[in-house]
Amino acid sequence: MTVELYHGDGTRSLRVRWVLEELGIAYTLHRLPFPPRLKQPEYLSINPLGSLPFLIDGEVQLSESMAMCEYLVARHGPSPLTVGPDDFGFAAYRQFCWFGEATLMPPVGTLVRYLMMTAAADRPAGVVEAARDSFAQRLKAVSRGLEDREYLVADRLTLADVSVGYVLGLAALLGESDDFPAAITAYLARLRGRDAYRRAAEREGQR
Ligand SMILES: N[C@@H](CCC(=O)N[C@@H](CS)C(=O)NCC(=O)O)C(=O)O
Structure with missing residues (x-):
């Protein structure tokens, strides 16, 4: 099974x-x-x-x-994708696992709804701009998390990157990545370059 x-x-x-x-x-x-x-x-x-x-x-x-x-x-598992309570970076790991879905995703969800699923004429005024502003504000936490790092925590790919990276990739699919800070653009390219990501994104139009 x-x-x-x-x-x-x-x-x-x-x-x-x-x-x-x-x-x-x-x-x-x-x-x-x-x-x-x-x-x-x-x-x-x-x-x-x-x-x-x-x-x-x-x-x-x-x-x-x-x-x-x-x-x-x-x-x-076991797998290096998790960070244990006694490992360095545990608190940041928990934070970013939640942050990706609970805080970074909502403005992108609004963009999906109004850019992809609503005719331009039916969009309430300002809703797209407000979602873009909110996303840009929230993205700053990702930039701070990355600083000189290749991954958000623990110097390796973890579920924190899976949580946040999905949202970044979705924003890029929507054409919202032109204003990404360079470190975030490089980070997303790093995630998308992983063999496992490529296999997972097969037929997703994200390669
Ligand atoms: N918090 C849930 C959200 C699930 C969710 O809303 N999925 C979206 C697609 S990404 C969906 O199915 N929306 C259509 C619907 O709910 O009918 C998760 O992380 O899985």
């Missing part, structure tokens, strides 16, 4: 697929049209939320991408 991942190109399931590839775990990928809630309503019988990603591992069912990443590493 392999891990099953319900996946949509460009969605947060890239985080999970990337971790599966980094860990070298065999998995079954169910590629769904987006949004599956509308385009494949029978998916609601598997995940009533209708959201992607969704992970099944035996009895385990999860609908939060970072919970899936943490679960996979804990269940199928």
Whole structure:
């Protein structure tokens, strides 16, 4: 029995697929049209939320991408992708794992909604500009985290990079990367250059 991942190109399931590839775990990928809630309503019988990603591992069912990443590493590790409580950088590791989804992602989610899913004429005035400002402000925490480092914490790829890196890649897909600070552009290129990322992003248009 392999891990099953319900996946949509460009969605947060890239985080999970990337971790599966980094860990070298065999998995079954169910590629769904987006949004599956509308385009494949029978998916609601598997995940009533209708959201992607969704992970099944035996009895385990999860609908939060970072919970899936943490679960996979804990269940199928050990792996250098985590930072333990006694390791250097543990607090920053926890911070960036949450920051990527809870703080950096919301303004980019707004951009997805209004740039990709809403006709220009239907966009409320100022909403895109406000989201861009918020994203740029929040990006400063990533710049501070990187400083002279190649990865956010512990001098190696961890789930903190998976959490934050997905959001940076999505912003770049939206055409929002022109104003990235040079260190963030280099960081994103470093993440995208990893073999596991390339395999995970296959057919995502992100290579
Ligand atoms: N916090 C959740 C968010 C899941 C989520 O909202 N996924 C988006 C795609 S990235 C989605 O499926 N949206 C369409 C919908 O909810 O119908 C996670 O990290 O997995």
